[in-house]
Every structure is written in C-alpha cells, then in structure tokens.
Amino acid sequence: MILVKLRKKLVIFSISYFTLSVLLLGYLLNLSIVKGYNQLETKQFNWEIERVITGTQQLIRSQEILVKDWSKWTDAYEYVHGQNPDFATDNVDGIFFEDQQLDYVCFFDASDQIVYAKEYDHTTKVLNDLDPKLAMSFLEFKDQSNLIQLGGQPVAFSAYQVTDSEGLKEHEGLFVFAFVLRDKHFETLSSELKENIILSDLRAEQAVVTEQIEIKSSENQSVAEYYMPYANEKLAVKIEIYLENDVRKLGQKMIRNASLLFVGIFIILNFIMYLGVKHSVVRILKISEDVSKISHSRDLNRRLDIKGKDELGMLRDDINFMLNKIEHMNRQLTEYATFDLLTGILNRRSGLERLEKLIAASNENNFELTICYIDINDLKLVNDELGHTYGDQLITDITECISRCIRSTDSFCRLGGDEFLIIFPYCNEKQSHEMLLRLREDLEHFNLTGHRPYQLSISAGILEYDGQMTIDEFLEVCDSKMYVDKKQIKAMKNSDIKNHL
DSSP states (O other): OHHHHHHHHHHHHHHHHHHHHHHHHHHHHHHHHHHOHHHHHHHHHHHHHHHHHHHHHHHHTTTHHHHHHHHBOHHHHHHHTTSOTTHHHHHOSHHHHHHHTOSEEEEEOTTSOEEEEEEEETTTTEEEEOOHHHHHGGGGSTTEEEEEEETTEEEEEEEEEEBOTTSOSOOEEEEEEEEEOOHHHHHHHHHHHTOEEEEEEEEEEGGGOOSSOOEEEOSSEEEEEEEEEOSSSSEEEEEEEEEEOOHHHHHHHHHHHHHHHHHHHHHHHHHHHHHHHHHHHHHHHHHHHHHHHHHHHOOTTOOOOOOOSSHHHHHHHHHHHHHHHHHHHHHHHHHHHHBOTTTOSBOHHHHHHHHHHHHHHHHHHOOOEEEEEEEETTHHHHHHHHOHHHHHHHHHHHHHHHHHHSOTTSEEEEEETTEEEEEEETOOHHHHHHHHHHHHHHHHHHHHHSOOSSOOOEEEEEEEOOSSOOHHHHHHHHHHHHHHHHHHHHHHHHHHHHHHO
16 A cells, blocks of 8 residues: 555656756746856866966976985985985986986985086077076975976976985985976977977066966957966966867767756756655655664674554564564574684684694794694594493583683683693693693592593694694694694503403
C-alpha cells in the first residue's frame, strides 16, 4: 500500500518537474541570450588575462627551481665558505649562460661579500665582470624570486641562500640567477598562450597600479593593461594584452553557461521533488540511514529504532534479527579463527602469527626470545587402547598443566594433534629450561594424584632465537631438539624395562 502511494506521488511530481523545467529553462536561456552577452565577454577576457598574468609570474620565477637546486648542494656550501674555490669556474661558463638564457650570475659568501659576479653578452658571446654596485642590489632580496630595475633594465631574478645537500647547515651566502626581461620573452609567452602580449612601458608610474584590470573594448578588439611593480623602485613594468572578440568562443561559453544553468535548475526542481515526497518516505530514509551507519561503522551493537507496527516495523524486526545472528556468528568465527576448540588455547595460525610479530620485535628492540616445542608422548597409544575420549582428556590435562606453569606474558598454542608451542619473550634458554623442569615436576605430581588410566609425559625442545633465523628455521631446529629429547626418553624407558626384566 505504501509503495503504491509513493508511485502516485512520484508520477505527479515527475510530470510537474518536467513541465516546469522546460518552461523555466526556455525562459532563462532566452534571458541569457538577450542580456548575458556582456557578462560572458567580460568573463572570457578575465580568464585570458589570468592566464597571461600566471604565465608572466612563471616567467619571472623561471630560474627558481635551478637556484634552489644549486643552493642545496654541499659543493656550493663549501664554496661560500671558501673551501671550494674552483666551484664557479667549474660550473659556470658561457655555455651555461646560453643554455639557461641568463644575463647575470652572482655568488655571495657567508659574509655577504661578492665571490663571483658575471654578466654575459649574448651578442658577442663574452663573459664580463658585473659592476659590484649592481651585484650588491640583489642582497636586499634573499630567498625570493622578483623583478627589479637594474641598470635601467627590468631584471627577473631568483636569489636563495645556500645550505648543504642534507639541509642540515645554516642557510648562508646567496646564489643569484637573473636575466633581463626583453620583448623576446613576451613573444615566446604570446606564442605559448596564443595571446598578443606586448611589453609596453618599462618605467610606468607605480601609482597607477590597481587591483582592478581595466578592459578597453572596441568592436573587434579589447586591450587589458597589467602592471608588474619593481621591488627596488616606485615604478612598474606595463604589459598590454590584446584580446580578440571571438564571437564563436563567446557562443561556446554561453552554451556552457546554459548547460550549467540547466544543472542548477535540475537541482532546484529535484530538491522541490524531494520536499514533496519527504513526508511519505522519511521512515524509509531513517532505515536507510541507520543501515548505512551500521555498514560503514561495522558496529553490530547498533539496532534500528523505527516506530510502528506496519510493514516497515516488520522490516526493522527482520534486520535487527539478522544483525543479532551476524553478531553471534562473528563472535563464533573469531573464536574459531583464533583458539583451538579442544583446549581453548591459541590455534596454530594465531600462535605462529604471534611468534612472527615477536621475532620482528626482538630484531628491532634486541630482547631475548625463546620457544619450547612440545610433543605429547604415547597419545596414539592412549587413543588406540582407551579411545579418543581419553586421548582428548590427555591433551586437555597436559594443556592445563602447561598453562599453570608458564607466565602471563608467555604465549601457548596448539600446533596440531599432539604438538604444542610455548613462546617465552624476554626469556633466555636457561630460564626456559627452569620452566620446563617445573612443568615436568607438575606432570609427575599429576600422575601421582590425578587417578587417570594414563600417564602424562612430554618431549620438549628449547631454542633461543639468534636474531638471524627465519620463523620456519626457528621452528625446524627447535622441532629437531624435541625429537632428540623424545629419543632419549624412549631410550630411558627401554632401559628401565630391561632392568626390570
């Protein structure tokens, strides 16, 4: 009954949604075509200008990565401290200036004294000394990339202090890579950005610089002016950006905005539809929300709390019953995956996982780690002569004796059948043998007082971890020692029988 009502409501709201969407979309699209042209044009221009501004800033910072790389170099650090005098001549020459398109390279020592200052003439291919007064201008601008006026020319530079390759030494000295900002740079930038960019004025008054970029538009072209202030002068470089009024691009922009507008309308109408059906489906949403919380948090202690005795109430009861069953099964699976069903101690998988973690911890923290490999003697004989019930009883009796004798910090697991493993962290082989002696005494006491139709007896091998063995090697060697002990016990038993005869 509930689903039928929901379908009717959804049909009504769907029809209303479609009709209103078509009418509203048609109206808004028409409104966009008539009144939105200027806004689209301005946004298009602003986007183009932002690309140019970003490209110009990247041009100024073009040497930053190279300077930073050089400034984190042990050879460079030694150079600014006078320990590597050939550094500059070995690494900087005319080819370097050509490859990096540099005009100036300056190195300052830890006392901010010039140790290298050169300028390169790209026309004559000659490397000359840079006027020290001009070179000292860079000292005001440490650890930055910027634009200054140097010798009447706009110079883009990156200047960073020097440390060693590991970055452990104090930042000292200064490495500067710089180049004169020329028309060719903006010609390259124009080609890359597919824009018409002109370096208009090198000494524009900085007072005219504002955050707003004014666009002067004509019928076919628009011009935007962008100012880059010098860091050392109250002047700026003026850049003019010429933008074509491309109607096709503006049309595409308008269509894109129309699409976004349609998405907005869809969201609004979808929200209206949601409000219309919310009252009817609020309880279903509550069930979905609660189930989602349980699913994501994996908290099986949560239960659905939905009021009512209708179909949703029945669904609530069924889900809660299912959660109870899952919770119970998870507890059982955890126990089966971790503990041995007969003895209640760790099973083989859990025991070996714990041993592997302790081996890793021992290697990391350098503490002693010892294991004891145990095999129950004559279990097969008990099973064959007395039955498996007594065999299981024998296993649990020995398990209880061992559990009484080990420490709370030790780990005890059943490897399978009649084989067990005890893990002694922070314990050496001698201390483990003392525990084994106590265990044998406890078994002997049990044999005298336990009134069982069998005797408790074990064979054991003890081995201390040497920091080198793998877990398989560790267990294999310890297992071998256990079999040596088993042979010795068997030999002693045979000797006692012969003496008795």
